[in-house]
Amino acid sequence: MKQKKxxxxxxxxxxxxxxxxxxxxxxxxxxxxxxxxxxxxxxYLYFKNKEDILxxxxxxxMGIFIEKIEEEIELKSSAAEKLYSLIExxxxxxxxDHHLAIVxxxxxxxxxxxxxxxxxxxxxxxxxxxxxxxxxxxETGEFREDLELRLARQMIFGTIDETVTTWVMNDxxxxxxxxxxxxxxxxxYGFKHLEK
Amino acid sequence: MKQKKxxxxxxxxxxxxxxxxxxxxxxxxxxxxxxxxxxxxxxYLYFKNKEDILxxxxxxxMGIFIEKIEEEIELKSSAAEKLYSLIExxxxxxxxDHHLAIVxxxxxxxxxxxxxxxxxxxxxxxxxxxxxxxxxxxETGEFREDLELRLARQMIFGTIDETVTTWVMNDxxxxxxxxxxxxxxxxxYGFKHLEK
Amino acid sequence: MKQKKxxxxxxxxxxxxxxxxxxxxxxxxxxxxxxxxxxxxxxYLYFKNKEDILxxxxxxxMGIFIEKIEEEIELKSSAAEKLYSLIExxxxxxxxDHHLAIVxxxxxxxxxxxxxxxxxxxxxxxxxxxxxxxxxxxETGEFREDLELRLARQMIFGTIDETVTTWVMNDxxxxxxxxxxxxxxxxxYGFKHLEK
Amino acid sequence: MKQKKxxxxxxxxxxxxxxxxxxxxxxxxxxxxxxxxxxxxxxYLYFKNKEDILxxxxxxxMGIFIEKIEEEIELKSSAAEKLYSLIExxxxxxxxDHHLAIVxxxxxxxxxxxxxxxxxxxxxxxxxxxxxxxxxxxETGEFREDLELRLARQMIFGTIDETVTTWVMNDxxxxxxxxxxxxxxxxxYGFKHLEK
DNA sequence: GATGAATGAGTGTTCATTCAT
DNA sequence: AATGAATGAACACTCATTCAT
Numbered sequence: 001m002k003q004k005k006x007x008x009x010x011x012x013x014x015x016x017x018x019x020x021x022x023x024x025x026x027x028x029x030x031x032x033x034x035x036x037x038x039x040x041x042x043x044y045l046y047f048k049n050k051e052d053i054l055x056x057x058x059x060x061x062m063g064i065f066i067e068k069i070e071e072e073i074e075l076k077s078s079a080a081e082k083l084y085s086l087i088e089x090x091x092x093x094x095x096x097d098h099h100l101a102i103v104x105x106x107x108x109x110x111x112x113x114x115x116x117x118x119x120x121x122x123x124x125x126x127x128x129x130x131x132x133x134x135x136x137x138x139e140t141g142e143f144r145e146d147l148e149l150r151l152a153r154q155m156i157f158g159t160i161d162e163t164v165t166t167w168v169m170n171d172x173x174x175x176x177x178x179x180x181x182x183x184x185x186x187x188x189y190g191f192k193h194l195e196k
Numbered sequence: 197m198k199q200k201k202x203x204x205x206x207x208x209x210x211x212x213x214x215x216x217x218x219x220x221x222x223x224x225x226x227x228x229x230x231x232x233x234x235x236x237x238x239x240y241l242y243f244k245n246k247e248d249i250l251x252x253x254x255x256x257x258m259g260i261f262i263e264k265i266e267e268e269i270e271l272k273s274s275a276a277e278k279l280y281s282l283i284e285x286x287x288x289x290x291x292x293d294h295h296l297a298i299v300x301x302x303x304x305x306x307x308x309x310x311x312x313x314x315x316x317x318x319x320x321x322x323x324x325x326x327x328x329x330x331x332x333x334x335e336t337g338e339f340r341e342d343l344e345l346r347l348a349r350q351m352i353f354g355t356i357d358e359t360v361t362t363w364v365m366n367d368x369x370x371x372x373x374x375x376x377x378x379x380x381x382x383x384x385y386g387f388k389h390l391e392k
Numbered sequence: 393m394k395q396k397k398x399x400x401x402x403x404x405x406x407x408x409x410x411x412x413x414x415x416x417x418x419x420x421x422x423x424x425x426x427x428x429x430x431x432x433x434x435x436y437l438y439f440k441n442k443e444d445i446l447x448x449x450x451x452x453x454m455g456i457f458i459e460k461i462e463e464e465i466e467l468k469s470s471a472a473e474k475l476y477s478l479i480e481x482x483x484x485x486x487x488x489d490h491h492l493a494i495v496x497x498x499x500x501x502x503x504x505x506x507x508x509x510x511x512x513x514x515x516x517x518x519x520x521x522x523x524x525x526x527x528x529x530x531e532t533g534e535f536r537e538d539l540e541l542r543l544a545r546q547m548i549f550g551t552i553d554e555t556v557t558t559w560v561m562n563d564x565x566x567x568x569x570x571x572x573x574x575x576x577x578x579x580x581y582g583f584k585h586l587e588k
Numbered sequence: 589m590k591q592k593k594x595x596x597x598x599x600x601x602x603x604x605x606x607x608x609x610x611x612x613x614x615x616x617x618x619x620x621x622x623x624x625x626x627x628x629x630x631x632y633l634y635f636k637n638k639e640d641i642l643x644x645x646x647x648x649x650m651g652i653f654i655e656k657i658e659e660e661i662e663l664k665s666s667a668a669e670k671l672y673s674l675i676e677x678x679x680x681x682x683x684x685d686h687h688l689a690i691v692x693x694x695x696x697x698x699x700x701x702x703x704x705x706x707x708x709x710x711x712x713x714x715x716x717x718x719x720x721x722x723x724x725x726x727e728t729g730e731f732r733e734d735l736e737l738r739l740a741r742q743m744i745f746g747t748i749d750e751t752v753t754t755w756v757m758n759d760x761x762x763x764x765x766x767x768x769x770x771x772x773x774x775x776x777y778g779f780k781h782l783e784k
Numbered sequence: 785g786a787t788g789a790a791t792g793a794g795t796g797t798t799c800a801t802t803c804a805t
Numbered sequence: 806a807a808t809g810a811a812t813g814a815a816c817a818c819t820c821a822t823t824c825a826t
Contacts, residue, residue, distance in 0.1 A: 025308055029800060030809095039808045041802080050800060110306050113219055120365070151378050154362055155355040162354025166346070169316075182347050190385035203789095225817060235791045237819075246817065399810095415701055421796060422813095431812045433798075442796065502698050504613055512757075542754070543770055550750025551743040558742055561708070574739050581778035617821060618788095627787045629823080638821060791823080795816095802812080 008046050011036045012057045020099035024107040029053075054111060055118050061100060062122050065093055069129060079137025080188050083156070086133065088180040090160055095176045105161075105168045130156050134191075143191040156187060204242045207232045208253045216295035220303040225249075250307060251314050257296060258318050261289055266325060275333030276384050279352075282329065284376040286356055291372045301357075301364045326352050330387075339387040352383060400438045403428045404449045412491035416499040421445075446503060447510050453492060454514050457485055462521060471529030472580050475548075478525065480572040482552055487568045497553075497560045522548050526583075535583040548579060596634050599624045600645045608687035612695040617641075642699060643706050649688060650710050653681060657717060667725030668776050671744075674721065676768040678748055683764045693749075693756045718744050722779075731779040744775060 014036035019027040029050055033040045047053045072085040094101040108119065134152045137143035143152075163183060167176050210232035215223045225246055229236045243249045268281040290297040304315065330348045333339035339348075359379060363372050406428035411419045421442055425432045439445045464477040486493040500511065526544045529535035535544075555575060559568050602624035607615040617638055621628045635641045660673045682689040696707065722740045725731035731740075751771060755764050 023309055028798090033809095040800090040810095041808055042806085044801070045806070106309065106312075110308060112221055112306060113302060116302075148378055150362070151359070151375065151382065154358045155351070155379075155382055158354035158356075158358025159351040160354075161358065162350045163347070166350055179347070182344060183351075186347065186351055186386040188386075189388070190382040192385070224815090229792095236793095236817090237791055238789085240818065241789070417700055420794090425813095432796090432814090433812055434810080436797065437810070498701060498704075502700060504698065505611055505694065540770060543751070543767070543774065546750045546754055547743070547747040547771075547774055550746035550748075552746075554742045554746025554749065555739070558738070571739070574736055575743075578739065578743055578778040581780070582774040582776075584777070616819090621788095628789095628821090629787055630785085632822070633785070787824100787826080789824100791821100792819105794819095798813105798815095800812100802810100803808100804810100805808080 016099050019107045020102040024110040058119050059122050066125050079142045082133045084184045092177040101168050105165045212295050215303045216298040220306040254315050255318050262321050275338045278329045280380045288373040301361045408491050411499045412494040416502040450511050451514050458517050471534045474525045476576045484569040493560050497557045604687050607695045608690040612698040646707050646710050654713050667730045670721045672772045680765040689756050693753045
């Protein structure tokens with residue numbers, strides 16, 4: 001089967017809209033069902049439970065997210081360029097989808113610990129991409145060899161994430177993608193070999 | 197007894213323990229009361245409602261947190277040293293209080309939007325400290341003048357926060373304070389004047 | 393089954409029984425649900441909240457009450473006869489339904505001001521019937537023209553209500569409908585033209 | 589002891605004010621204590637419990653009420669005149685004390701069954717006065733001998749009470765004592781001997 | 785007598801999930 | 806496959822009353 005059942009995506013898209021517009025705690029299953037144009041019970045033919053909707057939502061959206069970022073990265077040769085593409089694409093993909101930005105940066109974080117652990121599993125795919133860029137940079141000599149992978153990863157993800165969250169909390173007032181260059185600069189200065 | 201409001205602190209400390217051990221959504225008022233050794237109703241003599249316990253908890257703990265960091269910073273003269281003290285103290289204060297680390301990094305983030313907005317207000321005090329260090333560094337010429345304050349702030353807070361969260365999610369297995377030096381290096385390389 | 397909204401009436405009837413047997417303040421929603429043979433949550437599919445159950449109960453029962461009285465009255469031609477039918481039917485309808493009598497005369501009066509205001513709205517339908525009889529009596533010359541409508545209404549309702557309440561408080565020991573004649577006499581003597 | 593402790597009356601007067609201004613269900617003991625200018629615990633030195641405050645309030649106020657009515661009645665010789673004095677005094681005493689009118693007509697009726705039973709005990713004193721007037725009227729021949737005492741009592745009390753309640757519910761907009769004459773007329777026409 | 789801090793029992797309502805149709 | 810009526814567990818908060826001071 002090439003295509004998931006249309007209702008599957010229909011429900012996930014409804015969930016993004018309902019959560020973005022009502023907030024996590026006001027996103028009842030019945031509201032999602034209504035937005036999707038199906039009966040409450042129908043939800044349970046496609047998802048095990050409510051948590052499964054949210055995890056699936058994250059997997060689905062993050063899967064596309066990572067795919068698009070990887071496509072972009074493959075076009076670049078240097079690690080620094082790859083890193084720039086990652087930041088720029090991350091910013092522009094969320095700037096293009098206001099609802100998704102709200103859901104991933106604010107609403108889904110209110111989920112309970114268990115759900116967040118499963119979301120973290122999905123996030124690992126993203127962090128792997130980051131890791132590959134850093135490791136590649138070290139192999140080609142672009143980045144310091146004594147740069148700790150975990151630390152670099154935490155800085156890249158932490159900074160990007162905080163930057164997007166601040167932007168969402170400020171009601172997405174300013175242009176996010178245009179911040180990519182400056183963020184990128186901050187990273188690579190710290191990653192390069194120390195010059196005597 | 198000299199203690200000012202023994203019950204007030206008693207209840208806040210109980211809340212930290214109950215939330216850390218049971219999770220945000222399993223931290224019922226009655227559980228907090230029991231842990232504090234008072235009746236349910238007594239809680240409401242010191243706090244307006246459940247949300248008020250959590251906001252007060254954050255204010256109280258974060259207030260002490262900021263105070264201690266500021267004390268440490270004042271002893272240093274250069275911006276780079278101040279920044280190091282901030283990171284090191286941030287890490288060590290949370291490493292010393294495992295329960296508090298769990299509560300601030302994982303559990304309190306599950307609170308609803310309104311509560312998080314009030315928590316963000318408290319956080320501004322911390323971010324102000326960060327801002328002052330960066331601005332001072334620019335005035336003394338330690339840091340680049342074209343460094344954007346907001347970006348620097350997002351990188352510092354985002355990286356520190358992500359580093360602590362990763363550490364908590366890994367069950368606080370490794371030593372956090374010893375990471376301070378490497379994190380600090382990453383920051384200052386990006387903040388310094390570009391060398392030709 | 394032909395019944396329109398079986399559960400709706402089922403719940404209202406259960407409420408009458410529970411309130412009559414336990415008293416207003418001991419009539420918890422869960423008790424009403426149990427008596428009705430439904431789950432607690434089911435109540436809220438048919439009623440907005442607990443107050444809505446009580447207002448609906450009063451509307452439903454008082455609606456039938458007024459309907460039956462109006463049917464009876466239409467069969468009579470003179471105002472005096474209509475008034476007699478009103479009294480007699482009022483008494484007999486409550487004498488037939490001991491539970492309802494307790495609920496309307498004793499228990500529902502303990503409701504808060506807001507609820508009683510809404511109950512008074514419903515009562516206006518009854519008072520309108522009274523008004524129509526008095527006015528008709530004045531038009532046909534049976535009753536004095538200088539009889540004040542509001543006063544007559546207060547005397548009729550006040551006396552009937554007090555008579556029923558006394559009867560309920562005396563545990564409905566004596567026969568209520570047989571009092572109708574004497575009550576009626578008291579009214580019409582006061583309503584008639586003064587004889588010189 | 590000629591005079592009850594001043595605090596006893598102080599608390600009762602505070603209760604009347606608090607209940608009239610806040611409603612029965614918002615008249616907490618602590619609010620009454622504050623209004624009376626005493627500590628919560630002090631209330632319990634003068635009253636067994638909250639219910640006791642309300643019963644005492646009713647006894648105290650109704651006692652004065654009955655006393656004053658009896659004084660007025662004694663000045664009259666005929667039963668009809670006595671009845672008129674009763675009505676007029678009842679109306680004017682409540683018209684003079686707006687707070688008390690609200691408390692007796694609206695708020696105290698929200699009390700639970702047990703409290704109302706005890707209030708009814710107090711009311712009996714009032715009803716005895718009514719009974720004496722009616723009986724005296726029958727003995728002197730003013731009123732019909734076949735007039736049933738209970739019925740006459742119910743009509744007199746029911747009508748007066750309903751009249752006052754309507755007036756309170758209409759925010760005491762019109763003059764109540766001036767209604768006494770018309771109410772009195774309605775009664776005596778029904779009480780007199782039938783004229784052929 | 786007077787205080788007021790502390791107590792703890794009690795309940796309306798929501799909403800994820802099920803299952804007969 | 807699709808429906809949607811029915812379910813029932815779970816919890817923050819109030820306030821009359823007590824009692825050590």
